[in-house]
Amino acid sequence: MNTECAVPEHAQVLGGVYWIRHLVAETEQALADPMVSRRDVIDRVLRVLRTRVREVEAQHQERSRSAAKRAAAATQLPAFVVARVRLAVDVAAKHYHIDPRGIMGSSRQRVVALPRHVAFWLARKAFPDLTLLQIALVFVRDHSTVMHGITKIDDRMYRDAEFRATVGTLRDTLEARAARERV
Secondary structure, three states: OOOOOOOOOOOOHHHHHHHHHHHHHHHHHHHHOOOHHHHHHHHHHHHHHHHHHHHHHHHHHHHHHHHHHHHHHOOOOOHHHHHHHHHHHHHHHHOOOOHHHHOOOOOOOOHHHHHHHHHHHHHHHHHOOOOOHHHHHOOOOOHHHHHHHHHHHHHHHHHHHHHHHHHHHHHHHHHHHHHHOOO
């Protein structure tokens, strides 16, 4: 039995499923071999699992540190930036009948992701002076996430005239509210 559980680069994207299947197959093969002791097999499995748990914990800690840094940076944004982005979130949330906290949250469910992307798009297009980074910091996300969401909305608007009209109406609503509230 190998001492390493090699995972090809392309398999990393499977989120751990590949290495678990690989470990199970390797373990079954080793257990079928009369020359390998069961204790060696168990020790190998435990060693691999401990290593993987440490790797996952390290990744989680790094993500937590990054989120904390973004949250700290968001508190240093000018009030008008936060107010404008929150206004875009409110408009999108009202249209999609969801809680604004859901849009600001971390869920990846489609029912939340689409309104979040629309809010990204609204904030960027209605307030062109806002940078992707400023919008991202309010959402406690990376600027590339905001850019991806805006691109998805642009693509869908190109393909779907009804969606384009809906988002255009939302933009008009946002701009009217911003003017009314002087944001």
